[in-house]
Amino acid sequence: MSLQQLTERVYVYRGGVNMALIEAPDKRVILIDSGLDSGNARKALRPFFEKGCTLAAIINTHSHADHIGGNADLVKRTGCQVWAPARERPWILWPELEPTGLYGAAPPPALQVKFLQAQPTPEVQVLPPAPCRVTIAGVDLELIPTPGHALEQVAVAVDGVLVAADGLFMPEVIEKHPVIFMVNVADYLASLDRLEVRTERFVLPGHGDLIDRQTGEDPLPAILAANRANMEQMQVAVLAATAEPCPLEDVLYQVLAGLGKQAQSEAQYFLDRAAVSAHISRLMGTGKLSVEFRNGRRLLKA
Numbered sequence: 001m002s003l004q005q006l007t008e009r010v011y012v013y014r015g016g017v018n019m020a021l022i023e024a025p026d027k028r029v030i031l032i033d034s035g036l037d038s039g040n041a042r043k044a045l046r047p048f049f050e051k052g053c054t055l056a057a058i059i060n061t062h063s064h065a066d067h068i069g070g071n072a073d074l075v076k077r078t079g080c081q082v083w084a085p086a087r088e089r090p091w092i093l094w095p096e097l098e099p100t101g102l103y104g105a106a107p108p109p110a111l112q113v114k115f116l117q118a119q120p121t122p123e124v125q126v127l128p129p130a131p132c133r134v135t136i137a138g139v140d141l142e143l144i145p146t147p148g149h150a151l152e153q154v155a156v157a158v159d160g161v162l163v164a165a166d167g168l169f170m171p172e173v174i175e176k177h178p179v180i181f182m183v184n185v186a187d188y189l190a191s192l193d194r195l196e197v198r199t200e201r202f203v204l205p206g207h208g209d210l211i212d213r214q215t216g217e218d219p220l221p222a223i224l225a226a227n228r229a230n231m232e233q234m235q236v237a238v239l240a241a242t243a244e245p246c247p248l249e250d251v252l253y254q255v256l257a258g259l260g261k262q263a264q265s266e267a268q269y270f271l272d273r274a275a276v277s278a279h280i281s282r283l284m285g286t287g288k289l290s291v292e293f294r295n296g297r298r299l300l301k302a
Contacts, residue, residue, distance in 0.1 A: 002014075003021075003044055003047060004210070006160075006161055006202050006210075007159040007160060007161060008023075008159070009022055009023040009024075009139075009159060010022055010023075010158060010159050010160075010161045011023075011044075012161075012202075012204050012210060013040065013041075013043070013044035014209075014210065015035065015040040016035070016036060016040070016066070016207070017033060017035045017036060017040075017066050017067055017206060017207065018033075018204050018205065018206055018207065018208075018210075019031060019032060019033050019034070019035060019040070019041060019044055020032040020033075020156070020161065020163045020204055021044055021045070021048070022139055022158060023048070023053070024056055024136075024137040024138050024139045025137075025138040025139075026138070027051075027052055027053045027054065028053060028054055028055075028056035028137050028138070029045065029048045029053050029054065029055050029056060030056060030057045030058075030059060030136060030137050030139060031044075031045065031055060031057070031058045031059070031074070031080075032058075032059045032061065032156055032163050032165075033058075033059070033060060033061055033067040033068070033163075033165060033206070034058050034060070034067070034068060034069060034070030034071050034074060035066065035067070035069055035070045036065065036066045036069040036070075036114065036115065037069045037070055037073070037114065038069070038070035038072075038073035038074050038077075039070075040070075041070040041074060042070075042074075054078065054080075055074060055078040055080040056080055056081065056136075056137035057080055057081045057082070057083060057136050057137050058070075058071055058074060058075075058080055058081070058082045058083070059082075059083045059084070059127070059136065059141075059156060060082065060083070060084040060088065060092060060124075061146075061153055061154055061155065061156065061163065061165035061166070061167075061206075062084075062085070062088050062149070062150035062151075062152070062153035062154075062165065062166065063084065063088040063089075063090075063091035063092050063095075063098070063150060064098070064150060064166070064181075065095060065098060065114060065115055065116050065117060065118040066115060067165065067166075067206065068092050068095070068118050068121065069114060069118040069119070071092065071118065071119070071121040072118070072119035072120060072121055072122070073119070075121060075122055081123075081125055081136075082121050082123065082124050082125065083124070083125045083126075083127050083136060084124050084125075084126070084127060085126070085127050085129075085130070085152035085153070085154055086126045086127070086129070086152065087151045087152035088150060088151065088152050088153070089124045089126055092118075092120075092121045092124050093120060093121060093123075093124055094120060095117045095118040095119065095120055096112075096117055098116050098117060098118075099111035099112060099116045099117050099270075102116070102270040102271065102273075102274055103270060108266065110265070110266035110267065111266055111267060111270065113267065115267060116267055127143060127154065128143070129145075130143035130144055130145040130154045131143060131144055131145055139158065140158075141156055141157070141158050142156070142157040142158070143155070143156060143157075144156075144157060144162075144167075144194055144195075144198070145191065145194065146164065146165070146167030146191040146194065146195065147183075147184060147187040147188070147191060148167075148182060148183065148184050148185065148186075148187035148188025148189070148190070148191050149166040149167065149180070149181060149182060149183070149188060150166065150183060151183060151184075153165060153166060153167060153191075155167050155195070157198070157200055160200050160201045160202060161200055161201075161202045161203075161204065162195075162198050162200040162202065162203045162204070163204045164195060164203050164204060164205050164206070165204075165205070165206040166205075166206040166207075167191050167192075167195055167205075167206075168191075168192060168195055168203075168205055168223060168224060168227050169205065169206075169207065169208070169226075169227060169230075170205055170207065170208030170209060170223060171222075171223060171226040172208060173205075173207050173208050174226055174227070174230050178230060178233070178234075178259045178261065179234070179255070179256070179259065179261065179271075179272045179275045179276070180227075180230060180234075180275060181271050181274065181275050182274075182275045182278040182279070183274070183278055184278060184281075184282075185231055185234075185235075185278050185279055185281070185282035186282060186285070188227075188231065189228065189231060192224050192227055192228060195220075195224060196220070196221070196224050200213075201213050201214050203220060211223065231279075234255070234275075234276070234279045235279055235282065235283060237254075237255045237258050237259070238251060238255060238276065238279050238280060238283060238289070239283065239288065239289070239302045240254070240258070241254035241255055241258075242289060242300045242301055242302040243302055244301075245292060245294065245299035245300065245301040246299060246300060247297055247298060247299055247300070248273070248276075248277070248280070248298070248300065251276060251280070251300055252272060252273055252276050255276055256272060280300060283302075288302060289301070289302055
């Protein structure tokens with residue numbers, strides 16, 4: 001993991017969660033996403049601090065704990081502002097909402113872990129609704145709406161670099177984690193369409209390798225196709241699992257089994273359940289799946 005300069009003022013730091021850094025006027029820096037905790041963010045910021053820069057702002061693309069986990073410590077250390085989309089803001093201010101939403105009630109201790117529940121950020125400024133342009137710390141940025149993985153996730157474009165965050169996933173990430181966490185499948189597919197028409201040379205996903213579109217054949221179309229194929233694969237798997245009426249628990253088990261996966265923890269179980277539920281909602285919305293109650297049991301039927 002090391003800091004890589006892409007343009008005169010844009011840098012990336014790749015780790016478990018990728019981050020982007022922008023040099024702003026007056027020796028200030030903007031950080032896009034802060035990681036699972038502040039450790040990698042502080043490593044990425046160290047070269048800037050050593051030459052007298054200050055952290056002016058953090059932009060959170062969305063509210064998931066692995067993208068906001070460094071906020072609290074960095075705000076305490078630097079006094080920087082934090083910016084996020086309006087519908088992501090409550091989860092950043094009150095991170096217990098993430099495991100509560102997954103569980104549907106006050107979550108058990110196994111879900112109250114930093115991967116699902118970050119430290120609260122003291123204050124969060126609201127980004128204007130995307131698509132739009134916004135100026136933060138003297139830097140003009142373009143915000144692109146990329147909801148689906150999260151309610152109101154945004155991508156950030158600046159100087160030929162598109163910070164896509166979890167608006168798309170690399171094929172190797174999909175292969176390792178085929179049940180992509182999702183809140184709205186239709187929104188995610190529309191977000192992929194928006195990313196497809198972008199012209200930036202560099203695309204930084206939230207996880208995995210930096211995409212350089214000028215080294216040989218443009219890899220972005222194939223990456224987006226892999227994401228669409230995963231959505232289709234999940235829809236087909238849910239329909240196959242519901243050929244006969246069965247409860248959500250059985251649908252989840254059958255979908256995971258078909259992918260050669262098994263939930264091994266409370267956190268993974270509830271993340272996978274939420275993702276499968278997003279696909280169920282999509283299929284209900286398109287009339288391909290229905291619900292019936294039999295002997296008090298809620299059953300899903302294709």
